[in-house]
Amino acid sequence: MFGDYSVGDLGAIFAMQGFAGLILFSVYVLMALGLAIIFGQMGVINMAHGEFMILGAYVTWLTSSFVQSYVPSIFSGYFFIAMALAFVASGALGMLVEWALIRHLYKRPLDTLLATWGLSLILQQAYRSVFGAREVGVELPQWMLGSQQITDTIEVPINGIFVMVLTTLITVAVAYIMYRSRWGKQVRAVVQNRVMAGAVGINTEKVDRYTFGLGCGIAGIAGSAFTMIGSTGPTAGQLYIVDTFLVVVFGGAASLLGTIASAFTISQAQSTMEFFMSGSMAKVLTLLAIVAILMVRPQGLFALKVRK
Amino acid sequence: MIINSRFFNRSELLGFLSLALLLFLILPLTLDIFRLNLVAKYLTYAFVAIGLVICWGYGGILSLGQGVFFGLGGYCMAMFLKLEASSVANTKIQSTPGIPDFMDWNQLTQLPFFWKPFHSLPFTLIAILLVPAIIAFIIGAAMFKRRVGGVYFAIITQAIAAILTILIVGQQGYIGGINGITDLRTLLGWDIRTDHAKFILYFVEVILLFGCICAAQFIRLTKLGRILVAMREQEDRVRFSGYSVANFKIFAFCVAAMLAAIGGAMFTLNVGFMSPSFVGIVPSIEMVIYTAVGGRMSIFGAVYGALLVSFAKTSLSESFPQLWLFGLGGLFIAVVLFFPNGLSGIWRDHVQRHVDRLLTLVKSRKRWSGRSIAVGAPAE
Numbered sequence A: 001m002f003g004d005y006s007v008g009d010l011g012a013i014f015a016m017q018g019f020a021g022l023i024l025f026s027v028y029v030l031m032a033l034g035l036a037i038i039f040g041q042m043g044v045i046n047m048a049h050g051e052f053m054i055l056g057a058y059v060t061w062l063t064s065s066f067v068q069s070y071v072p073s074i075f076s077g078y079f080f081i082a083m084a085l086a087f088v089a090s091g092a093l094g095m096l097v098e099w100a101l102i103r104h105l106y107k108r109p110l111d112t113l114l115a116t117w118g119l120s121l122i123l124q125q126a127y128r129s130v131f132g133a134r135e136v137g138v139e140l141p142q143w144m145l146g147s148q149q150i151t152d153t154i155e156v157p158i159n160g161i162f163v164m165v166l167t168t169l170i171t172v173a174v175a176y177i178m179y180r181s182r183w184g185k186q187v188r189a190v191v192q193n194r195v196m197a198g199a200v201g202i203n204t205e206k207v208d209r210y211t212f213g214l215g216c217g218i219a220g221i222a223g224s225a226f227t228m229i230g231s232t233g234p235t236a237g238q239l240y241i242v243d244t245f246l247v248v249v250f251g252g253a254a255s256l257l258g259t260i261a262s263a264f265t266i267s268q269a270q271s272t273m274e275f276f277m278s279g280s281m282a283k284v285l286t287l288l289a290i291v292a293i294l295m296v297r298p299q300g301l302f303a304l305k306v307r308k
Numbered sequence B: 001m002i003i004n005s006r007f008f009n010r011s012e013l014l015g016f017l018s019l020a021l022l023l024f025l026i027l028p029l030t031l032d033i034f035r036l037n038l039v040a041k042y043l044t045y046a047f048v049a050i051g052l053v054i055c056w057g058y059g060g061i062l063s064l065g066q067g068v069f070f071g072l073g074g075y076c077m078a079m080f081l082k083l084e085a086s087s088v089a090n091t092k093i094q095s096t097p098g099i100p101d102f103m104d105w106n107q108l109t110q111l112p113f114f115w116k117p118f119h120s121l122p123f124t125l126i127a128i129l130l131v132p133a134i135i136a137f138i139i140g141a142a143m144f145k146r147r148v149g150g151v152y153f154a155i156i157t158q159a160i161a162a163i164l165t166i167l168i169v170g171q172q173g174y175i176g177g178i179n180g181i182t183d184l185r186t187l188l189g190w191d192i193r194t195d196h197a198k199f200i201l202y203f204v205e206v207i208l209l210f211g212c213i214c215a216a217q218f219i220r221l222t223k224l225g226r227i228l229v230a231m232r233e234q235e236d237r238v239r240f241s242g243y244s245v246a247n248f249k250i251f252a253f254c255v256a257a258m259l260a261a262i263g264g265a266m267f268t269l270n271v272g273f274m275s276p277s278f279v280g281i282v283p284s285i286e287m288v289i290y291t292a293v294g295g296r297m298s299i300f301g302a303v304y305g306a307l308l309v310s311f312a313k314t315s316l317s318e319s320f321p322q323l324w325l326f327g328l329g330g331l332f333i334a335v336v337l338f339f340p341n342g343l344s345g346i347w348r349d350h351v352q353r354h355v356d357r358l359l360t361l362v363k364s365r366k367r368w369s370g371r372s373i374a375v376g377a378p379a380e
Helices: A007-042 A049-070 A072-100 A109-131 A158-179 A182-192 A194-199 A204-229 A236-251 A256-276 A279-296 B010-030 B033-058 B066-085 B101-105 B113-119 B121-144 B150-170 B195-221 B223-233 B235-240 B245-271 B281-294 B299-319 B321-338 B342-368
Strands: A147-149 A155-157
Touching: A007 A049, A007 A155, A007 A158, A007 A182, A007 A204, A007 A236, A007 A256, A049 A072, A049 A109, A049 A204, A049 A236, A072 A204, A109 A236, A109 B150, A109 B281, A109 B321, A155 A158, A158 A182, A158 A204, A158 A256, A182 A194, A182 A204, A194 A204, A236 A256, A236 A279, A236 B150, A236 B281, A256 A279, A279 B121, A279 B150, B010 B033, B010 B195, B010 B299, B010 B342, B033 B066, B033 B195, B033 B223, B033 B245, B033 B281, B033 B299, B066 B113, B066 B121, B066 B150, B066 B245, B066 B281, B113 B121, B121 B150, B121 B245, B150 B281, B195 B223, B195 B245, B195 B299, B223 B235, B223 B245, B235 B245, B281 B299, B281 B321, B281 B342, B299 B321, B299 B342
Parallel strands: none
Antiparallel strands: A147 A155
16 A cells, blocks of 8 residues: 555655644544543533534634625634634533533433433534525635645645644643633532532532533634534534544543543544545544454543542 | 243233234224335334343443444345345346346445355344344443443444444445445345235234343343343442343343344335445434333333334424424433433323223222132233
8 A cells, every 4th residue: 555655755645644634633622622521521421512513613604704794804813703702602502501401410421412412403403494404614814725835745724724723722721721720620629529529618510510611612612613624514513523522532531631642643543544545444444443442441541540 | 030920010911912902903904004114114113222121221231332233133134135136137237247236336246255145044134133242242242341331331332333334335335335235125035015015024023023022021020130220220239249240231232232133134124225324323322212212111112112203203304304303302302301211101100000090990890790800910
């Protein structure tokens, strides 16, 4: 399979595919960060996570259409507004869902899976009814288009670089919130021992609600980023949900570092293999490898030792 | 060893008899052959739902990959039927006669090795049961021996469902791709597409279903069933009592896989094709919802759940395609939030009392007239 290419070509292929993998990695990380907070910290299986992401994507699309037709002067910077709106919209919906649905099910984690699956069906159909079944694409401002020539065989798209910078910033922000802020300390306290956390005066219900909201909000930003590399349709979220869960489980559910490492491994493996075989076989092999590794090492890459 | 001396208690006997009445008499007599064939299609999911009652309701193992086993059973059957349908005489116009049409379209010139044994019906029937059981055994052994359970097991089985779908869709030449294996005609020379054949196949399926119900009931009543329940409630205590928890879980998972595979094989026979759209994540979760709606602890409930939800799905998606997903999603949420024991729970809490009172009334009146007939006599 490598025989037909010269060493220089192979280097360029790996660099280009590696970069393509980095963009996939960014979307995985953004999706998985939210899920790692919700699933890893709260133990809730949110099957509707992909739909929260798609909500962010639709908000971005709406913002772009709105700005384009009414205030074209700020079009070059609309993306930042869209991201903020996506975060707020998905986060607010997340908090509503937590209040209406999830909080009744904390003692039955498998049932959250079924209920949120139902929610995801409802959201999908809602998107289809509101936005139509056709996929929509977002118009990007001029400065995000085009690509940066690095050497004469390697070039990288600018929106890819933007997505990666964005991912890095959000990851740092989440890490800061979870591990350095007072609120993050409360979240981790509730995770480790809910009763004791309540006894020392933490409002555990409020912590739950905001944690879930934060996770969903990050999914909304992921959706915003997603619009730059793919088109948005009502069922696009479902395509990513299994991958994202595998990313989180593979990384070790409660570890943010593990999530990032596993997103990197999975996206790079998939993207590199995609060049040498069909996309579906690359995906099958990647997923099979993850499942096989998880069977041998069920706790994932970076396991946190938690007393159950 | 059966702990409980009665195979069915009174209410279960009532359920058994009414279900038998419904499936053997009422539906075949009232429905035309098209609707009866639809019922046969719905009932194939009842096999899966019964398997999930054993595995999920009793064993506490939620598998989101039952579509994998359903599909494996269905594909084994479809491969046999497809080989029979693509005999050299039937496929004269192809560039390579004697291989299935989709292989010919994809420039394959000979039958792949894994298709060859499917010329034989006995091999196919064994494969329908064994292939899913072996795969379930491998998955179960790998996971349960390492004490992986609950949520992680659900996610990994779901990933396996995704893998199998992508694999089937990607390998168009070898296994038919997204279209699946279609145009199945005869079973050992017997045309399965005629109305008469569909009628017979319906009864074959119902008899098989009752066989599976009895098998599931047997598992439930033996010590095995008790251990499954104990394991679900307090896994560690069962382990400390000296039982190998992993082996019991593997067993329950394998039984569920085999039941799903029987359902899949019957699906292929009744519907006449098999495609990856019955394998993946969405159908697998729908199978779980059949069980949840029927009641995850009730074997009969599972059958009714499969019938009712698929019936609702067909009729709603025929007349209100927009509403169907809202309805299904709302059903999921409502069942989980308000009726964790499903239809059978509603029946037990609200209807059973009245039925019991009625029965005791009948019983006492008969005893009064000098005869003693026990309703629901012991099976011994």
